[in-house]
Amino acid sequence: MANKVPAFLLEKHSPARPPGGRGKMRIPFIERGIHNLASVVKTGYVQWETSSADRFFQATDARVKVLFLLFYVVIVSLKRDLLPEVLIGVFVFVLVLASRLNVFNFYKRVLFFAFLFGFLVTLPAAFNVVTGGEVIFPLYHFSAPFNFWIYPIPAEIGITREGLYSVAMVTSRMANSLALSFFVLLTTPFPEIIRALKVLRVPDALLMVIALAYKYIFVFAKTVEDMHLAKKSRLAGGISDEGARRWIAGRIAVIFRKSRLRSEEAYKAMLARGFSGDVRIHGERKLLGRDWATGIAFLAAGLLFLWI
Amino acid sequence: MEEIIRLEELSYSYYGKIPAVSGISLAVGEGARFAVIGANGTGKSTLLQIMDGLIHQSEGKYFFRGNEVSEKALEERDFLRFFRERVGYVFQDSDIQLFCPTVLDELLYGPLQIGVGDKEAMERAAEVMRVLKIENLKDRPPYMLSGGEKKRVAIGSVLSMNPEVLLLDEPTNGLDPRTQCFLVELMLALSEAGKTLVIATHDLSLVDELHADVALLSEEHRLEKTGPCEDILGDEDLLLRVNLIHEHVHHHGEAAHKHRHSHYPFHRH
Numbered sequence: 001m002a003n004k005v006p007a008f009l010l011e012k013h014s015p016a017r018p019p020g021g022r023g024k025m026r027i028p029f030i031e032r033g034i035h036n037l038a039s040v041v042k043t044g045y046v047q048w049e050t051s052s053a054d055r056f057f058q059a060t061d062a063r064v065k066v067l068f069l070l071f072y073v074v075i076v077s078l079k080r081d082l083l084p085e086v087l088i089g090v091f092v093f094v095l096v097l098a099s100r101l102n103v104f105n106f107y108k109r110v111l112f113f114a115f116l117f118g119f120l121v122t123l124p125a126a127f128n129v130v131t132g133g134e135v136i137f138p139l140y141h142f143s144a145p146f147n148f149w150i151y152p153i154p155a156e157i158g159i160t161r162e163g164l165y166s167v168a169m170v171t172s173r174m175a176n177s178l179a180l181s182f183f184v185l186l187t188t189p190f191p192e193i194i195r196a197l198k199v200l201r202v203p204d205a206l207l208m209v210i211a212l213a214y215k216y217i218f219v220f221a222k223t224v225e226d227m228h229l230a231k232k233s234r235l236a237g238g239i240s241d242e243g244a245r246r247w248i249a250g251r252i253a254v255i256f257r258k259s260r261l262r263s264e265e266a267y268k269a270m271l272a273r274g275f276s277g278d279v280r281i282h283g284e285r286k287l288l289g290r291d292w293a294t295g296i297a298f299l300a301a302g303l304l305f306l307w308i
Numbered sequence: 309m310e311e312i313i314r315l316e317e318l319s320y321s322y323y324g325k326i327p328a329v330s331g332i333s334l335a336v337g338e339g340a341r342f343a344v345i346g347a348n349g350t351g352k353s354t355l356l357q358i359m360d361g362l363i364h365q366s367e368g369k370y371f372f373r374g375n376e377v378s379e380k381a382l383e384e385r386d387f388l389r390f391f392r393e394r395v396g397y398v399f400q401d402s403d404i405q406l407f408c409p410t411v412l413d414e415l416l417y418g419p420l421q422i423g424v425g426d427k428e429a430m431e432r433a434a435e436v437m438r439v440l441k442i443e444n445l446k447d448r449p450p451y452m453l454s455g456g457e458k459k460r461v462a463i464g465s466v467l468s469m470n471p472e473v474l475l476l477d478e479p480t481n482g483l484d485p486r487t488q489c490f491l492v493e494l495m496l497a498l499s500e501a502g503k504t505l506v507i508a509t510h511d512l513s514l515v516d517e518l519h520a521d522v523a524l525l526s527e528e529h530r531l532e533k534t535g536p537c538e539d540i541l542g543d544e545d546l547l548l549r550v551n552l553i554h555e556h557v558h559h560h561g562e563a564a565h566k567h568r569h570s571h572y573p574f575h576r577h
Contacts, residue, residue: 004438004439004497005439005497005498005501006432006435006438006439007435007502008428008431008432008435008470009467009470009498009501010502010542011470012472012512013393013472014393014504015373017373017375017386017387017390018386018387018389019386023384023385024383024385041563050455065464112316119318217311223404226399226401226404227404229357229362229363230404230405231405231407232362232397233362233392233396233397233399234392234417234418234421234465234466234469235392235421236392236421236422237391238389238390238424248406250407250409251407254407254451258403258452266315
């Protein structure tokens, strides 16, 4: 074998480090985004799986927590004023503190999604073109009102009091619903949530989809991160935005193919262990005194918010 | 033997929760055959990924040819090029490593990245295919290859960059005996050609065949011992303690007896 080693492999590198001076690497946004997203998913997953059970709310039965979540999301959707929304927000904040979750990380996620799916989506409603009413921030003035296609455009374009209020309402509802969901998710190990949903008569097919999707998210994030590392190990220079996009498009195809093969294998593994379409769970425990007490306290607080 | 890799009190944990390696200090000489061994989950792969600058230690320092390797250092273009040209990594899972449309593209990817010209890159790819006996796979997509073929292509994709250090993560895992034998011969040939080999494995027969210097990791993710392979592999109490060999009971006719078992035959003459 020794004499078969190609000649180029016998060439020696200079041991000295080059003087430098070509500056720093620029990592394309899309590359950084993928790596960070995979990392966030994996970290979140591990934190979720290992969520401690010895603190307030973590120790409460998952059925109570799931009912609490559903009840409060309904309350958040029913309220028509900002005050109760703010009070519910404060209530969740107190629960987050009492459960000793990382407040900064918690609200970073909540506010990011609330901004994206609440504020940005409803922002056009703040303008008098969409929501009529008293203009409090005039932005542009036309010489006269006119019609654009089927829309009447007023002479003065601006933000209305009613529009601003509706944006604030939707954003606060979104923030509260997200805060409640993240709060329950981060204080309840995933298998407990599935168990609670089963007890609450959620169909088995839906539970299977949720459980498998949840497991696959981690596998998927790990695959993406490993592929990123594999490329990084052979990348000695910068990569253009276009190159990064092309690589990612290629990887999507590979991951799709891998996912399909993996899903077939996972299903075969389930069949091999006797799966016949029913989700069977073990160790259904009785509600303890503290679970009842917590449930009643949340019910009372919920009724109070409904009344306000 | 000049030192090429040095780790000082290196630690790393996943998600800030799960320790992977803890306070590891070791040095690898230029041209050495070096094996990091330990039971599953002791941190071998993590240590190799740190050595390739793919992940970065949470504590401690890593030096390559006397230059500190850190996230910040690898952001500098010249140092990144210097480092990637010289250190190659073969992943345990070849499926992860192979991401190009065809085998030929895989072999060309690395050389083109480090600035080798098209003509020379093609020559390198052809030479590597010849040595690894994969010329017939040239136009095949990697996912249509067998496990052994994928491993050859994965090694080829790194060899075509002509690194001076090869980091190999469980190189013989899951391969048939003939491919394993081929890989051992290849590693010995590369070592003879002056390459530094660092292998993460729990395959003790591979360590024995390569006659490598050994760093033994404990299940507490610490460095248990370093030394020549005959010292480490000959110390059965040590191997038993770190879970690389075990005691088992078996029968000879009617009589049952218990002895230590390592799943590898030492090569003896």
